[in-house]
Amino acid sequence: MRHAARWASRFAAVIALTLVASTAVACGDDDEGSGGGNVTLRFTWWGNADRADLTEKAIDLFEAKHTNIKVETSFAEFNAYFQKMATEIAGGSAPDVLQMDYRYVREYADRNVLREFGTKGAKVDTSKMAKSLLNGGTVNGKLYSIPMGQNTQEFMYDPAAWQTAGATAPKDGWTWADLEAAATKVSQSTGNKVRGISDFGPIEDWFEVWLRQQGKTLYTNEGKIGYTAADVQKYWEMADRLRRSGAATQADVTSKLDGSQANDPVTQKTASSGFGYDSGLTPKTWEIMGREMKISPFPSDSDNLGQYAKPSMLISISAKSEHPKEAAQLIDFLLNDAEAGKVLGTSRGMPVNSDIRASVGGGLTGPPKVAFEFETAVLPKLKDAPPPPPKGAGAVKTAFQRTYDDVMFQRSAIPAAAEKFMNEAKQALSS
Template sequence: MPGHKATGFCASALALALCAVLAGCAGTGESAGGGKVVLRYTWWGNPDRAARTDQALALFEKRHPGIRVQTSFSDYNAYKQKLAVQATGGDAPDVMQLDYRQIDQYASGGVLLDLARQKAVLHTSEIDSGLLATGRVDNTQYAIPQGRGTETVVYDVKAWKDSGVPLPKQGWTWDDWADDMRALAKATGRPGGTDPGWSEDVFEVWLRGQGKSLYTTDRRLGFTADDLAGYWTFTKGLQREGAVSPAEQNTQLDGSVENTPLGRGKAVADTNWDAPTSGYLALVPTGIALAPMPSGADGTPGQYYKPSMFLGIGAHTAHAEAAAELVDFLINDEDAARILGATRGIPVNETIRRRTAPLLKDFDRTIADYQASVEGTLNDPPQAPPPGDNALQTTFQRDYDQVSFDRMSPGKAAQDYITEAKAELRS
């Protein structure tokens, strides 16, 4: 869904401020009987994440007997909609899980607390400075990364090995990747990988490998129509050769692993963020493996460690210190990290990450080992995308569909995208 624009949240923040002045609103927190503080903590996830979260929160409440935590969770799309309604209505939770693309949106709208106010309680010294900076807007820390992930080329191990094509390795370039997709298609009779032309995320990796960026620090486009046309010319050329998935398969892409060509047995490889690739285990019974994303022609890496999610505190919470204690616990407590595992990504606290990595099992360990393999080779992540990026992801896919189905040239589609993107970012 297209993201709500910051202007709407600014209006709701003003309404909330007037409410507080004129009607004496108390904020989002409550006090329970016996003097306990009640915090509302909302997040997205699945039943496994819910079970682990409940266990971790039971430990938090045991250590903080004066605080009780009320939780609610749902799947990602439902969560986004619910949180937007709460924020617009001035009813944001005390502690909330946030996506990378929500930080600027909610910070600019006055929904999130400036976390510098709670620096005595909320400690960030064990978090990589570049990763921590992704939660800042205009040099103010509004959110803390809770886990980290990075993009990967995930592939069917048996199919790739049986093809005779050498396995991917650190330092390969986009030209190397393209050659491998062609060779895999020739050897297996199916596309080597998913067509990456539809993915804004992959395009960002491509751009960064050329020393460019998706957005500038002042929230404008960091690339030109020629840059995008070059990318789409590259991907469409591979599609014509049969090296990557055809247009008809791309229309089935919906963000789930089940509907990718790899997940449906129609390609050998895919690109994705590392955490969701665990979903391929049930779809590719012969096994999967993770490889780094291709780099630029000169070896410049395009991929980066991205916060898998953030924690933020509601700007109008009545219990800011208690909320900060909860955030600090979820990020910096080793016992909490052991309970949560990699359900929210690999821990961002560097000491905890080193101590808990050997304890991870199964695919959690695969992801940790993959991240360790690229440690020290990646550049700092970009700042959080501007509010209009949610809508532009949809625009990106729509415009590439025109290229994919031969309805429009890469150059014309790229120009159309640039025109709409500039208008969206100005709104």
Template sequence: MVQRTGGAARSAAAVAMVLGLAATGCGGGEGSGSPEIRYSWWGNAERAELMREAIALFEEEHPDIAVTPTFSEYDTYWEKLSTQVAGGGMPDVLQMDNAYLREYSDRGVLLDLEAHEQNLDTSGLLEGLSTAGVVDGARYGVPVGGNTFSLVYAPELFEEAGAPMPEDGWTWEDYDEALTAVSEHTGGDPYGASDYTGLIWVLEAKLRQEGDALFTDGGKLGFGEDRLAEFWESAAGLREDGAVVPADEAEQVKPLAPLGANLSASEFTWDNMLTRYVEESDLDLELAPLPTDSGDSGQYLKPSMLLSASAQTSNPGAAAKLVDFMINDPRVAEIFGGNRGIPATEAQREAIDYTEVDQAIVDYEEDRMSDLQEAPPAPPAGAGALETEFIRLSEEVHHGQMSPDEAAGEFADFAERTLSS
């Protein structure tokens, strides 16, 4: 509530301050002989204001380095970056999404930060994030924060319905029984769950629990058409019985997710999304472990975002120092709190005075840490397009416009074209 007060004025002020900082950075570069680096990220004006404070601290620590900041909304950010890469005008330091890391590293436009370890200390990264950003033995990114795939649910509704409660080792049959019981208890207001077969990350979790993977080490699909068709078919009974949110109702509340729109009592998502759902939903929500039929959780720590540097930067040492400061300095964590996800280093995690929701996420991750598995390699180039196509075909199946077999065949053809291009 406090953060939303005076939103328009605060946003305008943040933009003005960032622009002012940019002007300052531009004035301290070539003329003085000091290195000047450009730093670009995605986010809104609130994040820009926080970033301004962090950059000001960095420049106090490194008065010989001037930082020129720029930011954009997520989609615009990637459009700009594509143009900058093509034109040779990449920022020196840039925010990176794990889904795009291999795409840009394969193009040779990212700096191997391992070669600048004298200016960048990654020893404080959480164990589960220590290899995040590493591609083929080279470090092209450093995680800023991390999260793990989880179940968000309304425990009170589960208890009222007499449904099986989430616990270590509960099975997918237990979960299906639970969401069915909730839907019957509430009469579908809300439904027991969102249709989880619309999420490629649920498929990944199940594959990992079975000892398989979403992608092979060679960057191809780690599963076949039959396995995908089986996955989509697995929730057919739940859809027919009205145990999960119907596709047309889920469509009507977009861009909200069914859980945020009070249509669902549970939903699989990344644990940092708890913050958003608590704000949107009228339900009291908690995090729970994933169901499993093998005893393996399938869960791992995934970087919420990373920092990378341009291979063409004329100041690689200064760029590495900025990355180091942003992931290690406790004061940066104090400024951002959970804005960029729960920090990836111990020093920053310990420095934050967490909100109640962020503390719940931290406690959940600490509780699950012993069950987390090794993270998969960075996904192949084209993974983002595959996720978009997966969502489209899932909706076709959920609306009854395609059979699981037809959709699986179309997805396999799309993956063959995308991953081989």
């Protein structure tokens, strides 16, 4: 699943309200497990049907080896997943095992929604996992979420469309001006029917990469905003210029972005390229997109690529789970079992267990092989992931996209929109 997720403002409200409510119900006891007998675990995640199929196969293996444990599963697209999760947590009915996003680890941990690993039977072997990745699930020195995979940001493009248009393909050291020139050629060659690139203006993830190229960060170590309104204005002016020229997707197309493949302009062939995460390349990606794509690093105007090794997604145990021991067994199996690793492959990014990653990498084909080779090649240029964002970061991301909507639809001038966003972001972090 490509992570150009569109965050509605009411989603942020749901998250905030339900997490407040969950504080009262999420302080579970230190139950060590079922004490024997049959156990049923609920496990939920986000992703597409391709990822779900592989996950179900891995769970079948787990149940075959743990005959006393039954796993009930469910999944949804990214936005819908967190809306449902917030509601379930507030109602005291969170699943035992839940997939967690890097951006929400701190917020959920601070609300006592997640159980700390290593306590009361909730033990998972992390000896084969890089500390830099584990930091992505660590809050105040305590591990609340374990990465399920490693990924990094990427630029995906249709090589056939670019060649037909006479656009220069990405290469080491390419710049944002190079991207603009190539996207413009693609749009012009199709009479603007297929835009050169999906508008990247509303997505905070891609703003973060651009920002890091400037030597700045989304958040400081103290959890404060690490950039200025001028930075936001400069980024949005670049994106706005591409959209106005016809190089990037038009507002009514971009505004439909919601994290689903159904509304992804690249998948729908209304754009020839876009930014994403390499964990989105599953075995059926080319089939879903209807053509074979290529990926490259982000363009950059400096020697700093801005990308980093990121937990593609994490996995946690609910603080209210009555079976933390069995929940930990499931997590340990999914992350450390060789058979499970072979089945799951790179469906959630590069495996975090170093032995499994080496084993899986040698047998990959198709899109997963493309992702593996890309990440292997770019690894020397990747930086460590920053610590989990502070409480309120989800609302900041929502505000970023919502405010850019005003720019796209020409309801606000960019300088005013940037100032408005900064005020909302500071308020979200302080509330």
